[in-house]
Amino acid sequence: MQPTATVLVYSDNASTREQVRLATGRKPAADVPAVEFIECATLPAVLKELDRGGIDVCVLDGEAKPVGGMGVCRQLKDEIFHCPPVLLLMGRPQDAWLATWSRAEAAVTLPVEPVEFAETLAALLRDVRPAVQA
Numbered sequence: 001m002q003p004t005a006t007v008l009v010y011s012d013n014a015s016t017r018e019q020v021r022l023a024t025g026r027k028p029a030a031d032v033p034a035v036e037f038i039e040c041a042t043l044p045a046v047l048k049e050l051d052r053g054g055i056d057v058c059v060l061d062g063e064a065k066p067v068g069g070m071g072v073c074r075q076l077k078d079e080i081f082h083c084p085p086v087l088l089l090m091g092r093p094q095d096a097w098l099a100t101w102s103r104a105e106a107a108v109t110l111p112v113e114p115v116e117f118a119e120t121l122a123a124l125l126r127d128v129r130p131a132v133q134a
Helices: 014-024 043-052 069-079 093-102 114-128
Strands: 004-010 034-040 057-061 086-090 106-109
Touching: 004 014, 004 043, 004 114, 014 034, 014 114, 034 043, 043 069, 057 069, 057 114, 069 086, 069 093, 086 093, 086 114, 093 106, 106 114
Parallel strands: 004 034, 004 057, 057 086, 086 106
Antiparallel strands: none
C-alpha cells in the first residue's frame, strides 16, 4: 500500500474547496503520494484538525470570511509547533506581499488554475514526504 498525504483545505466557500480537490485529482504529480483531503469551513475546525496531527500541507483561502487565510496562516506559524507548509490562495497577484507577511511557503491566485495549483502543491509535498516510486 502506498502512503497518502493529508491536505487540509480551509475556505468558507464550498466552490473554492471543490476547485482545490478537482485541480489536485488523486495525485498532483506522479512522484508524490495520493492525497486525502480534510475540508474545513471555519477557523475552529482548522485548529481542531491541526491539533489532531497528521496534516502534511494546509491550503488556506485568503479570501475566506470572516477569518481570511492570510491571518490564519500567520496565526498557525506563530502557534503550531512544526506547522505544516501552507499554500495560500490569493484573490489578486498584488497580494503576494501579504502571503510573504503571513509566512506561507507558497501562494497561487484564485480562481484555481489546475496545472499551476497541482505543481505548487506537489512541490510542497516533495518537501515534506519522501518520493513515491512511480
